[in-house]
Amino acid sequence: MYKYETHLHTSPVSRCAIASVEETLKCYKELGYDGIFITNHFTPDIDHSERTYEEKIDFYFSDYEKALELSETIGIKVFCGVETTYGGTDFLVYGLDKEWFLNHPEIMDMRQSDKLTFMRENGALVIQAHPFRDSWYIDHIRLFQKNTDGVEIMNANRPDEENDFAKMYCEHYGLIKFAGSDNHSASKQKKLFGVCFDEPIYSVEDFIKKSKKGKAEVFAFINE
DSSP states (O other): OEEEEOOBOOBTTSTTOOSBHHHHHHHHHHTTOSEEEEOOEEOTTTTTSSOOHHHHHHHHTHHHHHHHHHHHHHTOEEEEEEEEEETTEEEEEESOOHHHHHHOGGGGGSOHHHHHHHHHHTTOEEEEESTTOOOTTOOSOOOOTTSOSEEEEEETTSOHHHHHHHHHHHHHHTOEEEEEOOBSSGGGOOEEEEEEESSOOOSHHHHHHHHHTTOOEEEEEEOO
């Protein structure tokens, strides 16, 4: 089986991450993963600065671009992803690149359900991440079963009860089952989740196609 990390963050683009791009790639290579998706936080103001939208997008994709440069040397596939947020409700988005975001600044002012639908209409696979996450900064849980393709039913940084609720919700609506580590610290993350396939992934488009056909299987991994 070919193993892929679907949900991880790197520094400096995700301010909450403590691992660099290079450290992250080397970690997953040593753990025997075949590929990773860089899914840094795409927040409403992106980098909390006064820079233009185009400059913010350049910064946002800089970690992914660095990872892509290092991928061949380190020997692990790197794919582009995004984790977009809405008041603590997060979505993993696959299939939209830097050029797409540069061409669509209007998404920053869209209602969340409209934005997700628009992204899917443009070829994106949208997965609601940790949908039952409970934390002090989250006022209430929001579910978007009509505007997403799948659900992260296994998130390595969430308790079992939240993941169990996510699985029940996902199965009830017949959505794609997904798993990810939500890794912010590379090798310091001991519990890892992800998806695997019986054949390699060649591109993000290939990943989306195989996921929609039900070929992705969730898995758990302990980093000892």
